[in-house]
Amino acid sequence: MLHRPSPFHRLISVAALLAIAGAGDSALAQLVDVMKAARPVIARKNNEIQLDSFIFGNLGVGSAEATRSQFESQLTLQVEKLAQIVELGPTQKKKLLVAGRGDMKRYFDRIEEVRQKYLSDPNFQFNARVQQIWQDLQPLQTSYNSGLFGEGSLFAKTTHATLTPDQARKAEEVERERMLYHYWNRIDLGLELVNLDVGFTEDQRARLIELLRSETRPPRKMARQYDVYVVFYQLGHIPEKKIRPVFEDYQWPLMARELQQGRALEQLLRQQGFEPDEPEAPRPPEAKPITNRQEARK
Numbered sequence: 001m002l003h004r005p006s007p008f009h010r011l012i013s014v015a016a017l018l019a020i021a022g023a024g025d026s027a028l029a030q031l032v033d034v035m036k037a038a039r040p041v042i043a044r045k046n047n048e049i050q051l052d053s054f055i056f057g058n059l060g061v062g063s064a065e066a067t068r069s070q071f072e073s074q075l076t077l078q079v080e081k082l083a084q085i086v087e088l089g090p091t092q093k094k095k096l097l098v099a100g101r102g103d104m105k106r107y108f109d110r111i112e113e114v115r116q117k118y119l120s121d122p123n124f125q126f127n128a129r130v131q132q133i134w135q136d137l138q139p140l141q142t143s144y145n146s147g148l149f150g151e152g153s154l155f156a157k158t159t160h161a162t163l164t165p166d167q168a169r170k171a172e173e174v175e176r177e178r179m180l181y182h183y184w185n186r187i188d189l190g191l192e193l194v195n196l197d198v199g200f201t202e203d204q205r206a207r208l209i210e211l212l213r214s215e216t217r218p219p220r221k222m223a224r225q226y227d228v229y230v231v232f233y234q235l236g237h238i239p240e241k242k243i244r245p246v247f248e249d250y251q252w253p254l255m256a257r258e259l260q261q262g263r264a265l266e267q268l269l270r271q272q273g274f275e276p277d278e279p280e281a282p283r284p285p286e287a288k289p290i291t292n293r294q295e296a297r298k
Contacts, residue, residue, distance in 0.1 A: 048119055050126040051133065055111060058137055059144050064111075068104065071148055075100035078149055082159070085174050086167035099158035103148050110140060145224050146273030182227070183218050190231025198254045200247070207246045211238050217277035223269045229262075233269060233276075236262030 052064070061067045079096050082088060088096070114136050118124045126133075149155035163171065191205055200208075216234045223230055235243070236259045247255050266276075 044119075044124075047124055047126045051115060051118060054126070054130070054133060055114065055137060055140075058134075058141060064108070068108070071104045071107070075104070075149060075155070078155075082171060086163065086170050088167075092162050095158055095162050096155060099154040100149055102154040106154070107140075107143065107148055110143075114140070142271050145226075146271075147224065150273060151221075179220075179222060180218055182222060183230070186222070186227050187212060187231050187234075190228045190235075193228065194232070194235070194255075194258050197258060198247070198251055200251065204246050208235070208243075211243060211246070215239065215242060219274060219276045221273055221275035223272040223274035226269055226272045226274070229265050229269060230274060232258065232262030233265045233274075234262070235259055236265075 053062075056063050056067055059067060061070055075097065079088070079093055079100070082096070083093060114133070117136070118126075118129060118133065159171075160168065187209065191208060194200075195205070212231075212234055215238045219230060238259075240259075243255075243259070244252065
């Protein structure tokens with residue numbers, strides 16, 4: 001696609017050519033005037049480019065087009081996965097796609113509100129407002145990390161309204177099984193990260209897994225990019241009197257520090273969509289845990 005030069009660029013080019021051709025002082029004066037007039041326009045454009053780069057860069061993609069494409073791919077995949085589970089009809093698929101695109105529109109409307117908050121200010125300077133922009137970006141980043149089509153979204157509400165009772169029950173069962181498998185997989189990875197700091201044996205690893213099975217409940221929802229942190233959080237909520245005997249005296253100070261850090265993660269995890277199971281909730285059936293690193297890599 002060819003881009004036409006702006007009037008400013010055309011005028012600058014003409015004035016520059018006249019000056020080069022020896023048209024005289026008037027052409028040079030005209031060039032100076034044009035450059036002075038163009039300076040604020042160029043500055044505003046640079047601020048806009050920096051703002052967009054900051055917004056979409058912090059979302060992990062880089063541009064509005066890449067973000068939209070990513071959301072569209074996620075939506076299509078989510079609908080197709082659901083269709084494989086419950087055999088969605090064409091009308092049901094269409095309703096879900098329309099709802100998901102409604103969630104996308106709402107998200108980009110929120111981005112545009114942030115953009116216009118700054119771009120509508122004639123004195124806006126990106127470098128002077130970075131901290132404030134970052135604060136305004138946090139809710140958008142949280143929504144991005146927790147998933148655009150999760151609970152409370154138009155997609156989720158339409159799913160509940162569109163599926164038959166049998167379809168909804170089957171979808172919930174499969175999703176719970178998937179989440180449990182993912183949870184136990186993350187436990188193995190999380191324990192390996194703890195092992196890097198603490199250093200424990202395979203027997204200690206097995207005892208930790210057994211404590212996680214007996215003393216914690218698998219969460220109702222993980223936390224996407226931060227799901228390994230869920231393991232630290234879960235470990236931090238095992239009673240000390242039960243986890244302390246697993247470790248030698250020289251290991252315990254290191255492990256105690258890991259547990260303390262895990263207990264402090266709840267707010268961050270909840271912001272990213274994590275939903276721990278409530279103590280009074282009935283204990284759900286659990287997937288078989290992965291107990292060794294070779295099995296986890298399969």
